[in-house]
Amino acid sequence: MSKPRIKVPKKASAGDIIIIKALVSHNMESGQRKDDDGNTIPREIINKFECFFNDSPVFSCDIDPAVASNPFLEFRAKVEESGVFKFAWTDDNGTIIEAEKSIEVA
């Protein structure tokens, strides 16, 4: 599984609302498709995404198969202090892909 691609500004001022973009490579197999023999290809998607800042929740989402492959998410966060954003993607198979980004807030 490849490393997620995340954009978080390196610096911000206290009280700023910053833009976060996150993308992870994943087939998002919908469970609707059939293989060459006509058998349904079982569903395997990222079903949950969570973002925390200094361990308090910022944004999360429940994802269904109608989200495109290599799921992309953009959202906002209000930062008052320097710290670390933690990101987690949960796969149907139980794997959790994790990543971190720090930000300096003046």
Next chain:
Amino acid sequence: MNNERRRLLIGALGSIGLIGTSRVYATAEEVETAIKAIAGDAQIQQGALTLNAPEIAENGNSVPISVSVDSSMTSDSYVESVAIFADANPTPQVITFHFTENSGEAYAATRMRLATTQNVVAIAKMNDGSVFTDTKNVKVTIGGCGG
């Protein structure tokens, strides 16, 4: 092409046709039921929620959408969640965004799959229980569910 192979091929094509017509898609009623489950007794209002989606999507495999809600996003008044539904996909649910006061602004964007031309419906739930909705019709040139 020998006869055996031709027979198999025709059989295979036939079964694809059958699957095509018997496949169950979501309906506007299902979306309505899902929305009622979120709204409960609250009156569904228009206005505060904006859903952005293209009028025409050339490729249904990846359609950019975004939602934003007018809200101060303070601990007293914030958007709890925004759910997205599509009324002619194999299943109506698309994604549910959950916001917190740390979000600062109730905005989220993603890319979704659309099987065919249909309505995309967003529904926002505020912390005081009020509910807002917005709908966009998206014309799809090539469907995005792979058959």
